[in-house]
Amino acid sequence: MNHEADAWVGQARRRSRPATREPEPDSRIIDIQYPILSEATLLHRWNLSPKALQRWSAEGIGPPAWRIGKHPRYLVCEVERFERHAQIRRRSDGTSDLSVSHPKAREEAIEQAATSWARPREKLLLTEHEIRQVTDLPSYWFTHRSEREALGVPHYTLGGGKVIRFDVEEIFRWEIARLVPRRHLTSRA
Secondary structure: OOHHHHHHHHHHHHHHOOOOOOOOHHHOOOOOOOOEEEHHHHHHHHOOOHHHHHHHHHHOEOOOOEEEOOEEEEEHHHHHHHHHHHHHHHHOOOOOOEOOOOOOHHHHHHHHHHHHOOOOOOOOEEOHHHHHHHHOOOOHHHHOHHHHHHHOOOOEEEOOOOEEEEEHHHHHHHHHHHOEEOOOOOOOO
């Protein structure tokens, strides 16, 4: 037998096989419906410009805006309520919809999240990048230790402090507890 020929055939077989690679751990797709929208997500959902949304907010049109820090946020339950109400209004009298938060909006958002996450599951611990994708909150809140500590961001420290992970339900409850109504600056005459 010719060992060189056998070695060459073995190499050719290895090269001709499709490469089967395990997906990179950071490339997993996280399909979680987060019940709070960023301003950019709402703009994309409605195909609006930032100026149009700002104008609507100043006029009291649209769902009520909340904020965490400087970042405007919108509860999905209030966005959906506004969308349903706007469809009804458009068909009826055409008056503008005022941006008034429902008194139990936060509780409704928590309930909505709980029902969508109702199935018992193991804790899904997400990386900084993944939690940023799901929540659309500033990445430095998750990546910088001083920011995490200053804001009280709930997280898990694994591997002797070298690995930081986040649970989406805990982040949601943390965020909903810190949301405050967004005040719009009106032009002074």
